[in-house]
Amino acid sequence: MPVAASAVYFLNLRGDVLINRLYRDDVGGNMVDAFRMHIMQTKELGTCPVRQIGGCSFFYMRISNVYIVIVVSTNANVACAFKFVVEAVALFKSYFGGSFDEDAIRNNFVLIYELLDEIMDFGYPQNLSPEILKLYITQEGVRSPFSSKQPLDKPVPNATLQVTGAVGWRREGLVYKKNEVFLDIVESVNLLMSSKGSVLRCDVTGKVLMKCFLSGMPDLKLGLNDKIGLEKESQLKSRPTKSGKTIELDDVTFHQCVNLTRFNSEKTVSFVPPDGEFELMKYRITEGVNLPFRVLPTIKELGRTRMEVNVKVKSVFGAKMFALGVVIKVPVPKQTAKASFQVTSGRAKYNPSIDSLVWKIKKFPGQTESTMSAEVELISTIAEKKSWTRPPIQMEFQVPMFTASGLRVRFLKVWEKSGYNTVEWVRYITKAGSYEIRC
Amino acid sequence: MSGHDSKYFSTTKKGEIPELKEELNSQYKDKRKDAVKKVIAAMTVGKDVSSLFTDVVNCMQTENLELKKLVYLYLINYAKSQPDLAILAVNTFVKDSQDPNPLIRALAVRTMGCIRVDKITEYLCDPLQRCLKDDDPYVRKTAAICVAKLYDINAELVEDRGFLDALKDLISDNNPMVVANAVAALAEIQESSSRPIFEITSHTLSKLLTALNECTEWGQVFILDALSKYKAADAREAENIVERVTPRLQHANCAVVLSAVKMILQQMELITSTDVVRNLCKKMAPPLVTLLSAEPEIQYVALRNINLIVQKRPTILAHEIKVFFCKYNDPIYVKMEKLEIMIKLASDRNIDQVLLEFKEYATEVDVDFVRKAVRAIGRCAIKLERAAERCISVLLELIKIKVNYVVQEAIIVIKDIFRRYPNTYESIIATLCESLDTLDEPEAKASMIWIIGEYAERIDNADELLESFLESFPEEPPQVQLQLLTATVKLFLKKPTEGPQQMIQVVLNNATVETDNPDLRDRAYIYWRLLSTDPEAAKDVVLAEKPVISDDSNQLDPSLLDELLSNIATLSSVYHKPPEAFVTRVKTTQKTEEEDYPEAGEQSYSDSPARVADSGASPPASSANPQHPASRQPAAPAALPDLLDLGMDNSGSAIVSVDQPASPAGPPLPVVLPASSGQGLQISAQLIRRDGQVFYSMMFENNSQVPLDGFMIQFNKNTFGLAAGGQLQVPQLLPGTSASTLLPMVLFQNISPGPANTLLQVAIKNNQQPVWYFNDKIYFHVLFTEDGRMERSTFLETWKSLPDSNEVSRDFPASVINSVETTLDRLAASNMFFIAKRKHANQEVLYLSAKIPRGIPFLIELTAVIGTPGVKCAIKTPSPEMAPLFFEAVETLLKS
Known part of the structure; x- marks a missing residue:
């Protein structure tokens, strides 16, 4: 059964109900007490996000300092429920201007009630698209609590048709003076490297973010340098593809607006975009990933009270490019007393709150290398039998204009019946996902 | 842009309710609106503002949509507690449902469906009828869901008014969202009805698959889930369906992907071409892997499902083991599931x-x-x-x-x-x-001892090693004691020298005379007799070659696996249990008895003070427990804790001191472990059914001198595979205190083979005392499910369809039916549902039905002369082997 929820609760970390909505009658109003009693106040919290207590099941997620708890008593669709929570939070954030926490909920509780009523009916998720909901659920009360001269709810004409329409994510009649599209290719590189330097797991998860300021109802078509798309194209046009790097996407998922059947048959990404900012697609690549950084650590434990840490970092992307905000965290034992450093660039210090040496380099040019050597002094403790388990070194960075996968946008075509011209902007950036090096 | 609603939460100095009342009746619109917001704020933090009902409803006739919504929200919350006043709102509802603004029309219908007050339900029909045919799709999609709401309140009304047909018409609606909601509503109605209401023909299938392309992501989930029940006629149709569903795998919404996977897996069963199957497997792998980059909670759901999928089709992810490698920062529940899948994929x-x-x-x-x-x-x-x-x-x-x-x-x-x-x-x-x-953990110790015993002949100092354990024999946990016993016997048989001989005497003595653990004692006696009568036979038995084991842990039974796969993405697939194991889809329990058992109520509970307000199906707690009539303790009546009452913020509420006069309590539970044999710990317990679930209601009394904690419970294999459905929640027990708990039970976990019986063997341990074993009895009627009610026609059909050999009958000469009504009420309270009665000469013949989990029905015929002892009970069931247990239950129920 695709029912996702019988009740939704928003709790703060103490377990107080901030807001709740009962959608169905099959769970008692006080089931949340059982949740508090059996999950929040026990060690069970965090051991499993789906739990059964008595005749009810609880799914919960923590988002900043709020627990969102869904209660059901039937064989509900859990995937649907969790996705609903994720989407609802995104919706609230877009209404509150970015933040979602206890205060934001308290400050907007009327609005949240109104949204909860709209986005789910009898436990079935309805339209959660912020773009459309903002047409007729406004923050009138918030904006001006004292001016009563507001026009009485004049809903945007066709609002209801748009909620339910086939293009339920874009409203009609948009007009922009200058028609612009911004494309951001954002890639996260995930790496797990063994202490011996061999790559255990490595993949790129990428997103294509889009910001559209286009008039009317445009049809867009996006072309990338991926293998399947290119092959298909060359078949259709019966001419060989231009030489150049092609890459193989392991998997792609698309925003609701992309016509999946067409993608499946013609391998083209065609869509009518929502207005404003949205995530057009996600992709995953495991083959042929260009790792932007190599990390070579050597850690020596000298007796019980001293450690020598040497970390060499090499940037292996183009010499004209550079990385920003590079941070390398090298875990050290809890009983670390102090550390002295020598670095060829950037700054390093010992951060006791995360038990790590933190080395930061603001700007790291391509094809260079940098080293940090540190001497760590440990407080000698009564010998613990258990040896120190070394957590992996973690790295953060951003490399603008670089894609670890090699993905490039080949074209972005915009058709609109009025035939206006559009300006397209494309940016690339690669960030560190979970970039871990065991040591 | 952020709101400032938090001001509504601040309390004012004056008495809050009167002040709100005043503001609600203010002549200024803004003041009224603010007041309603304050009321809602108070409602949110759990204050009871139901006394303002009339005043709030007065604000309902407004043109301000925001205010209207707030008032509606208030109504949903409080209409049930003020059914008579709720009628005041009806006019506005009906008027709103004809408002020119479609948002208001939809709002009215949506809200009315959420108000579960019978009087309002009647007025809902006309507006609903109109809205189902509304010009605006937004209104229609809301009305479609409303039919499901109404069906949940009053199924008959929905059928009488022809809403089902109207709903079916909406499947052909030109708006995809209306179609999706209609499908969701029909699927839900079908699930709670035994009649075929929503049958998917190949025509509807094709229509819905076309609608799929234009639906919202959620609508796609509704449709895919409904269609996954469709059985394709042949391989070709299956291939066609799969082809049209496969594009969904590329959707960004994980629920769409999982529902598509579910549907594809279902259809794959029919597809014969290995190429097609291989190709599909190849297509499903990447989307499944992609789910692992979602939020950890979604990853968890995906991993639990992948666990099932790789058991059925190991090839899908055979080459993807790397993606299941744990990341250092993965939450523990994700790591654990990844590990499980890694084992399955290891090659x-x-x-x-x-x-x-x-x-x-x-x-x-x-x-x-x-x-x-x-x-x-x-x-x-x-x-x-x-x-x-x-x-x-x-x-x-x-x-x-x-x-x-x-x-x-x-x-x-x-x-x-x-x-x-x-x-x-x-x-x-x-x-x-x-x-x-x-080694200090029982399982490790036991394993090591097993190794020593098994290989005693190869370990030179095996006797010394074992001897070191023997000193602490009496203190060891039973698991270790049993292994020590066996290992010593093995040692003796392999090296019958003086040392081992002495050891064996010590062990046998310890394990027979000085233990009260029956398992240990029995095993020791068997060894003893074997050794003393025929040592060669003992060798054959004890040192027999053992069958080789294989790693089948965490492998599911194929039929269960198939059932779980047809439930992908749902709770069932996360728990790895069939839905009926955890869903008690009984709406009746949620209603009050007045609604459900109009004339029953009083009599059926009059003899049972353990009446819990919102449990429609309270177990007959007062029925005598034939096993322990004598040991029943009148002294400390246990307050049966209601699961829903656990919210009492006093964390110590579960502990009731014996000296205090106990709160209005149910009849005492039968004592299963008297204090005299439990070193001062007394346990009373009984299986009960509540809210559609079986619980083990237990009370612990600590009459010893030390605080007891760390209570754990285990159940031996039994006929119904009853086992603990959760941790035993017992706080530390200080001397002289007691605690009660309700332990949820699950069925079909460890089923003992052999003829059905009602024996329930229980072991309880805590950190201070040895393990306690006791026997309890499974009351068969505790298993009767709430959905055992049968239509008269179904009853007849079922009766006819079962062979005569399945009919069993028995006489209860001592039972007497004094009043048909009372008896029926009592049986209904135990989920035996009345179907019909007739008179035969001076005898009354009653027909009832009952059902036990896994949907095994019992058709019952009771014959008796009113007021005269002697009741004849005849039953027909697909499982006649359960008949003796069933008769025992009926007899107990009739007696009480």
């Missing part, structure tokens, strides 16, 4: 890599995870013969690190490896023995 090809991972995990911080990693190495050794040696060498390396729990876990798995590959790896025993002193 000769990838084992080296996998072992390196496991070894890495075994040095992490989280103890549970480390243990599971060590165990995983052992399971791989058992699964992959060619890799066994490598696995063992990794285990030995880990043992050398000398981390206590790693060593213990390693020994437990090495024991299994010895069982799997006898006479292959015994050379490592010496290494194991080095860690002997550090």
Whole structure:
């Protein structure tokens, strides 16, 4: 059964109900007490996000300092429920201007009630698209609590048709003076490297973010340098593809607006975009990933009270490019007393709150290398039998204009019946996902 | 842009309710609106503002949509507690449902459906009828869901008014969202009805698959879930369907992807072409892997489902094992599931890599995870013969690190490896023995002792090693005692010298005279007799060759697996249990008795003071327990804790001092472990049914001198596979206090073979005392499910369809029916539902139905002369072997 929820609760970390909505009658109003009693106040919290207590099941997620708890008593669709929570939070954030926490909920509780009523009916998720909901659920009360001269709810004409329409994510009649599209290719590189330097797991998860300021109802078509798309194209046009790097996407998922059947048959990404900012697609690549950084650590434990840490970092992307905000965290034992450093660039210090040496380099040019050597002094403790388990070194960075996968946008075509011209902007950036090096 | 609603939460100094009342009746619109917001704020934090009902409803007639919505919200919350006043709102509702603004029309219908007050339901019909045919799709899509709401309140009304047909018409609506909601509503209605209401023909199928392209993401989920029940006629149709569903795998919404996978897997069953199947497997892998980059909670759901999928179709992810490698920062629940899948995907090809991972995990911080990693190495050794040696060498390396729990876990798995590959790896025993002193966990100790006994002839100082354990024999947990006993016997049989002979005497003495554990005692006596009558026979028995084990842990039974796969993405697939094991889809329990048992109420409960307000199906707690009539303790009446009452913020509320006059309490539970045999701990317990679930209602009384804590419970195999559905929640018991608890039970866990019986063997332990064993009785009627009600026609059909050999009858000469009404009420309270009655001469003949889990029905015919002792009970059921238990239950119920 695709029912996702019988009740939704928003709790703060103490377990107080901030807001709740009962959608169905099959769970008692006080089931949340059982949740508090059996999950929040026990060690069970965090051991499993789906739990059964008595005749009810609880799914919960923590988002900043709020627990969102869904209660059901039937064989509900859990995937649907969790996705609903994720989407609802995104919706609230877009209404509150970015933040979602206890205060934001308290400050907007009327609005949240109104949204909860709209986005789910009898436990079935309805339209959660912020773009459309903002047409007729406004923050009138918030904006001006004292001016009563507001026009009485004049809903945007066709609002209801748009909620339910086939293009339920874009409203009609948009007009922009200058028609612009911004494309951001954002890639996260995930790496797990063994202490011996061999790559255990490595993949790129990428997103294509889009910001559209286009008039009317445009049809867009996006072309990338991926293998399947290119092959298909060359078949259709019966001419060989231009030489150049092609890459193989392991998997792609698309925003609701992309016509999946067409993608499946013609391998083209065609869509009518929502207005404003949205995530057009996600992709995953495991083959042929260009790792932007190599990390070579050597850690020596000298007796019980001293450690020598040497970390060499090499940037292996183009010499004209550079990385920003590079941070390398090298875990050290809890009983670390102090550390002295020598670095060829950037700054390093010992951060006791995360038990790590933190080395930061603001700007790291391509094809260079940098080293940090540190001497760590440990407080000698009564010998613990258990040896120190070394957590992996973690790295953060951003490399603008670089894609670890090699993905490039080949074209972005915009058709609109009025035939206006559009300006397209494309940016690339690669960030560190979970970039871990065991040591 | 952020709101400032928090001001509504601040309380004012004056008495809050009167002030709100005043503001609600203010002549200024803004003031009224603010007041309603304050009321809603108060409602949110749990204050009772129902007394303002009339005043709030007065604000309902407004043109301000925001205010209207707030008032509606208030109505949804409080209409039930003020049914008479709720009628005041009806006019506005009806008027709103004809408003020119479609948003208001939809709002009115949506809200009315949420108000479950009978009087309002009647007025709902006309507006609903109109809205189902509304011009605006937004109104229609809301009305479609409203039909499901109404069906939940009053199914008959929906059928009488022809809403089902209207709903079916909406499947052909030109708006995709209306179609999706209509499908969702129909699927739900179908689920709660036994009649075919929503049958998917190949025509609807095709229409819905077309609608799929234009639906919202959620609508796609509704449709895919509904269609996954469709059985294609042949392989060609199945291929066609799959082809149209496959594009959904590329959707960004994980629920769409999982529902598409579910549907594809279902249809794949029919597809014969291996090429097509291989191709589909190839297509499903990437989307499944992509789910692992979602939020951890979604990853968890995906992993639980992948666990099922790889059991059915191992090829799908055979080459993707790397994506299941744990990240350091993965939440523990994700890591645990990944590990489980890694074991399933481990093969000769990838084992080296996998072992390196496991070894890495075994040095992490989280103890549970480390243990599971060590165990995983052992399971791989058992699964992959060619890799066994490598696995063992990794285990030995880990043992050398000398981390206590790693060593213990390693020994437990090495024991299994010895069982799997006898006479292959015994050379490592010496290494194991080095860690002997550090073992302190029962399972590890027991495993080590088993190894010593099994290989006694190869271990030179086996007798010394065993002897070191013997000193503490009486204090050891039963698991270790049993192994010690067996190991000593093995040692003696293998080396019948003086040392072992002395040892065996000590052990046998300890295990017979000085123990009150029946398992241990029985086993010891068997050995004793064997040894004293025929030592050769003893050898044959004790040293017999053992069957080789295989790694079937966590493998599901194929039929269960198929059922779970048809439930992908749902709770069932996460719990790995069929839906009926945890869903008690009984709406009746949620209603009050007044609604459901109009004339029953009083009589049926009059003899049972344990009446719990919102449990429609309270167990007959007062019925006599024939096993322990004498040991019943009138002294300390236990307050039956209601699960829903647990919210009492006083955390000590579960502990009721015996000296205090106990709160209005139910009849005492039968004593199952008297204080005299429990070293001062007294346990009373009984199986009960409540809210559609079986609970073990227990009370612990500590009459000893020490505080007791760390209570755990275990159930032996039994006919119904009853087992604990959760942790036993008992707080620390100080001397002289008691605590009650309700332990949820699950069925069909560890089913004991053999003829059906009602024996329930229970073991309870705590940190201070030895393990206590006692026998309890399973009351068969506790298992009767709430959905046992049968239509008269179904009853007749079922009766006819069952062969006569399935009919069993029995006389209860001592039972008497004094009043048909009272009896029926009492039986209804135990989920035996009345169907019809007739008179035969001076006898009354009653027909009833009941159902036990897994949907086994019982058709019952009771014949009796009113007021005269002697009741004849005849039943017909697909499981006649259950008849004796059933009769026992009926007899008990009639007696009470």
